[in-house]
Amino acid sequence: MPRPSVRGKLLETALEQFQAQGFNGCGVQDITNAAGVPKGSFYNHFASKEALALEVLEQYSQGSRPDLLTDETVPPIDRLRAHFAFLSDRLEGWHFAKGCLLANFGGEIADTNPAVREAMAAFFERWVSAVGVVLRQAQVQGEIDARHDPDQLARFLVYAWEGAVIGAKVMKSRGPLDDFFAVSFDRLLARPA
Structure with a gap:
């Protein structure tokens, strides 16, 4: 089974974090820690937490x-x-x-x-x-x-x-x-x- 991408892990984890703690209740560090990825890798995939939230919303709709x-x-x-x-x-x-x-x-x-x-x-x-x-x-x-x-x-x-x-x-x-x-x-x- 292929390993999930860092981007995929971040999206999946962000959805869980946003649902459990809210947008303001968790920071980028919380999301990267929960995803098990370095914080610096977040910015390789998303310009901001807002950009991540927008993609999470789209994924959620699917x-x-x-x-x-x-x-x-x-x-x-x-x-x-x-x-x-x-x-x-x-x-x-x-x-x-x-x-x-x-x-x-x-x-x-x-x-x-x-x-x-x-x-x-x-x-x-x-x-x-x-x-x-x-x-x-x-x-x-x-x-x-x-x-x-x-x-x-x-x-x-x-x-x-x-x-x-x-x-x-x-x-x-x-x-x-x-x-x-x-x-x-x-x-x-x-x-x-």
């Missing part, structure tokens, strides 16, 4: 299994539930200690770091758009009420999810996630009567 939303062999609402269930299982696997990188960065540095804020905004826009596509398909197939504005509903679901993630991290419990599923899927997205 790990959220966007394919779950686009698999049209699965009914739309089932796809949407599977997407959020995957995210929920990942959080539970982390024992609710890490939370969502977007929520963590959003609360910590969105006001002080314009480049990271813009990257997060773009991430949210892509996510909301993907959820909106699924909701439109669900409306066409009669799975949800056609009176819903799919874009508004998509924004609500994504941001309600982020709030539930923060609640789960604070409570160290999946209770807020269960509430998200109950309200979102059993009530709001229930098949019209």
